[in-house]
Amino acid sequence: MNTDSLKAFFGTEEALSLIDSQAIIFLVLAIAILWIGKVVNDLCTPYKLSTELTTKDNKAIAVSFSGYILAIGIILWGVLRQDIAVSDTGSGQNLLLRDIGGTLIWALFGIGLLQIARIANDKFLLSQFKNVKELVEDQNIGTGAVQAGAYIGSAFTIQAATYGETSGSLLADVFSTLLYFAIGQVAFILFAIVYQKISSYDLHKEIEKDNAAAGVGFGITLAAVGMLLSSYIVNNDSILGLALWFVICVFLLTVCRYVVDKFILPGASLDEEISKDRNWGAALIEGTAAIGLTLILTTLFN
Numbered sequence: 001m002n003t004d005s006l007k008a009f010f011g012t013e014e015a016l017s018l019i020d021s022q023a024i025i026f027l028v029l030a031i032a033i034l035w036i037g038k039v040v041n042d043l044c045t046p047y048k049l050s051t052e053l054t055t056k057d058n059k060a061i062a063v064s065f066s067g068y069i070l071a072i073g074i075i076l077w078g079v080l081r082q083d084i085a086v087s088d089t090g091s092g093q094n095l096l097l098r099d100i101g102g103t104l105i106w107a108l109f110g111i112g113l114l115q116i117a118r119i120a121n122d123k124f125l126l127s128q129f130k131n132v133k134e135l136v137e138d139q140n141i142g143t144g145a146v147q148a149g150a151y152i153g154s155a156f157t158i159q160a161a162t163y164g165e166t167s168g169s170l171l172a173d174v175f176s177t178l179l180y181f182a183i184g185q186v187a188f189i190l191f192a193i194v195y196q197k198i199s200s201y202d203l204h205k206e207i208e209k210d211n212a213a214a215g216v217g218f219g220i221t222l223a224a225v226g227m228l229l230s231s232y233i234v235n236n237d238s239i240l241g242l243a244l245w246f247v248i249c250v251f252l253l254t255v256c257r258y259v260v261d262k263f264i265l266p267g268a269s270l271d272e273e274i275s276k277d278r279n280w281g282a283a284l285i286e287g288t289a290a291i292g293l294t295l296i297l298t299t300l301f302n
Contacts, residue, residue, distance in 0.1 A: 022096060029100060030076050033107045037072045037114075041065070044115045047136050060135045060144035067148020067219075068114060071155035075110035078159025079103050109174070110158045113181050117154040120185045121147050125192050125222075128204040142207040142215025149219030150188060153226025157184035160230035180233055184226060187246050191225050192218075194250055198257065201275035213273070213280040220287025221253065224294040231298035249297065256293045260286050 042048055049065060052058040080103060122131040126146060134140035135147075161180040162173070195218060196203050206214035228249040232242050261270040265282060273282035 025096075025100070026080060026103065029103060030073075030080070033076060033104070033111075034069060034072055036108070037069070037111050040111050040115065041068060044118075046132060052136065056139075058136070058139050060139045060141045063141055063144035064135060064147040064151075067144075067151040068118075070148075071114055071151040072107070072111060074152065074155035075114075075159050075162070076103070076107055078163040079106045079110075082163050106162055109177070110155070110162070113158055113177075114151055114154060116181075117150055117185065118147065120188075121150045124185075124189050125150060126204065126207065129208050134208065138210060140207065140210050140215075141212040142210065145212065145215035145219035146207065146222065147219070149222035152223040153188060153229075154181065154184060156223075156226040156230035157181055157233065160233035163234055179239075180229075183239070183242065184229055187225060187229060188222055190246075191222070191250055191253075194254065195221070198254055200269075200271040206275055211275070211278050213278045213283040214275065216280050217274060217283030217286040220284070221257075221290045224253065224287070224290040225249070227291070227294045228297060231294075231301075245301075252293060252297065253290055256289055257286060260289045264289065 038049060047061070049061065052061040053065075118131075126134075126143065131143055131147065134143040157180055158177065161177040192203075201214070203214055203218060207218075229242070229246065232245045236242070257270070264285060265273065268282075270282055270286060273279040274286075
């Protein structure tokens, strides 16, 4: 090991660069936005989070809200990456104030879209029962898992739409974000139809019967779908290409589920493990395999 290597290992310049006043400002802003997200959720839902979590020990609400908080973090990740990329091209207090304002506006916009995603989840993804009833009265963890997956998947499409080169027009950027968000919600609904077709059990009925395994497997896979869509949106503009990418990904996710069934869990039917045995461990393997495949696909094809 030469002298230059030793200096690099024990140098203080890179360590001191971590003490960044602007980074601390944005960290405080991010924490404030997470709190705002909690307040908005309380205003938009008929229950109070603190009551459900501390008084009633409602695990279903905890699962759902965990996905919601993670979703806000994903949106902030996209917005802050954009702000940092822009900040590298300029300096000054005005630029900092603009970045703070832009982060706050886009984060609040994203939180609003997450609330729309929650309504879409209730009306279309799990349309055969009322999500609020399942979450609050039945404390249905399966419903919470699906809602969490829809939050996370939606957040990936939102952050992808807000990341990258801006058009220079706020109205155009808002329109494109709304467009990709709507496409993402339609994609979730279409994927739910396919998922039901390839499953031997009734997804809605199993979740309504408090089968956490059914909700866990489907919810994590929804997050994977959102990740796949976002990987295309970040790098491409063609909606036709996005549609083709979605078809390819749905096919590969279906193959992944078959592989989990036949090779990773041999000797037992994945559908029976989920529907009859309510084996959420098997469902967890199904979902994480989908996430793993997603990471590979997004690296190879985008």
